[in-house]
Amino acid sequence: MVELIWPWFLVLLPLPLLLHWLAPARKPLDQLRWAHVSLLQQHQGQYQHSYHLFARGLMLLAWCALVAAIARPVWLGTPTQITPSGRDLMVAVDLSGSMQVTDMTINDKPADRLAAAKAVLSNFISERKGDRIGIILFGTKAYLQAPLSFDLPTIEQFVQEAQIGFAGEQTAIGDAIGLAIKRLQDKPADKKVLILMTDGANTAGRVTPLQAANFAAQEGVRIHTIGIGADSMVVQGFFGPKVINPSTDLDEPLLTEVANLTGGQYFRARSTNELARIYRLLDELEPTPATDTWQRPKTTLFHWLGLLSLVSFALSLWFGHHVQIRGKKS
Structure with a gap:
């Protein structure tokens, strides 16, 4: 027509x-x-x-x-069914060098942390009917990979295209939060949510995570933080296999405080299954409404x-x- x-x-x-x-x-x-x-x-x-x-x-x-x-x-075009929730949801994904550590699994096969995050995040995005979702990638610097949009298939594609090293080798958690606040600021959304996933500590950036979290609280942005990475893994050493903790750099107290300051929660994902359960829990914490409308592209x-x-x-x-x-x- x-x-x-x-x-x-x-x-x-x-x-x-x-x-x-x-x-x-x-x-x-x-x-x-x-x-x-x-x-x-x-x-x-x-x-x-x-x-x-x-x-x-x-x-x-x-x-x-x-x-x-x-x-x-x-x-x-053909009418499509959407569920307008009045919610803007940004997802910030860590692309620092440590995300290539292979301490996760996908279908019982070894996988690095980023691959596991992509797999779980794609499923989460596909179920967020009615939310506007945006993607931020951060390492040494934070970048907007996808602006807020209802176009979930395109958002998923952007997630799959993310690669380790795109944003640098360090971790700018504060800058990622600041960029999310900027993209959510002055939006007429009933709820503004940021899900931040990282495996390290803040080692770069111009803004500290706590400064950014306090500003997020003032702007009404709730932040849920996820610490990803196993507590132990077997590596081949000089004298044979040994068990190490690959998540020693994870700053859990910082991530917990960031979440608490904004009314969110901190989650620990030691495996792909735990990460999937966390996103299911986030679905319950940030539910989408049941009222549907139709939209024609x-x-x-x-x-x-x-x-x-x-x-x-x-x-x-x-x-x-x-x-x-x-x-x-x-």
């Missing part, structure tokens, strides 16, 4: 006919635009006359396409009509020029 955003521009469609009607009678419009038409008709007959009519038809098509493009037509047709107008105008000039040349040769 096609809908016009500015339908009143269609009143311009008869303008060429109006100009032709108001033109002085001393010289027909076709003679003003296409010289030698009478000569062509005299010497070459209906063949050149058809060229002339076709050129004028293309000019008329170019005008109609231009007016239609200005009217801003949009194609209304819109695709603009402006550029296609604009291209049609341009091509038609160029062809009309070419045919008109061709008619004149053949007339002169005759």
Whole structure:
């Protein structure tokens, strides 16, 4: 179904006919635009006359396409069901070098922390019907990977495209919180939530996590923090296998205080299963409402009509020029 955003521009469609009607009678419009038409008709007959009519038809098509493009037509797609919750939810994911530690599993196969986070986070996003979700990636610096959007498949794709090292090797937790606050600030949402997932401590950035958390509390942003990483793993040492704690850098007191300052909770994910349970719990803490509405995606047709107008105008000039040349040769 096609809908016009500015339908009143269609009143311009008869303008060429109006100009032709108001033109002085001393010289027909076709003679003003296409010289030698009478000569062509005299010497070459209906063949050149058809060229002339076709050129004028293309000019008329170019005008109609231009007016239609200005009217801003949009194609209304198939209605989709959404659950508007009035909630803006940002997810901040740590991409520092330590996220490549292989102390998690996916389908009983070893996996690094980022791969496990991607797998669980994708499932979580797909179930957040009605929430606007955005993604922040942080390492040495914090970057906005995806702005707040209802387009969950695209958000999931952005999550899968994240790679370790994109944002640097260190961990700027404070900057990630600050960026989330900036993106959530002045939004007319009933609830503003940040889920921050990291495996380390704040080692970079211009803002400390506690400063950012206090500002988040003032702005009404609730922060849930997740510390990811196993408590123990077996590695091959010089004298054989040994057990180490790969999460010694995780600053749990800091993450707990950040969550407490903003009314959120801190969670510890030592395995992929624990991480999945945490996100299920977050679903309960931040539920989506049951009221559904329908939304129809819109695709603009402006550029296609604009291209049609341009091509038609160029062809009309070419045919008109061709008619004149053949007339002169005759």
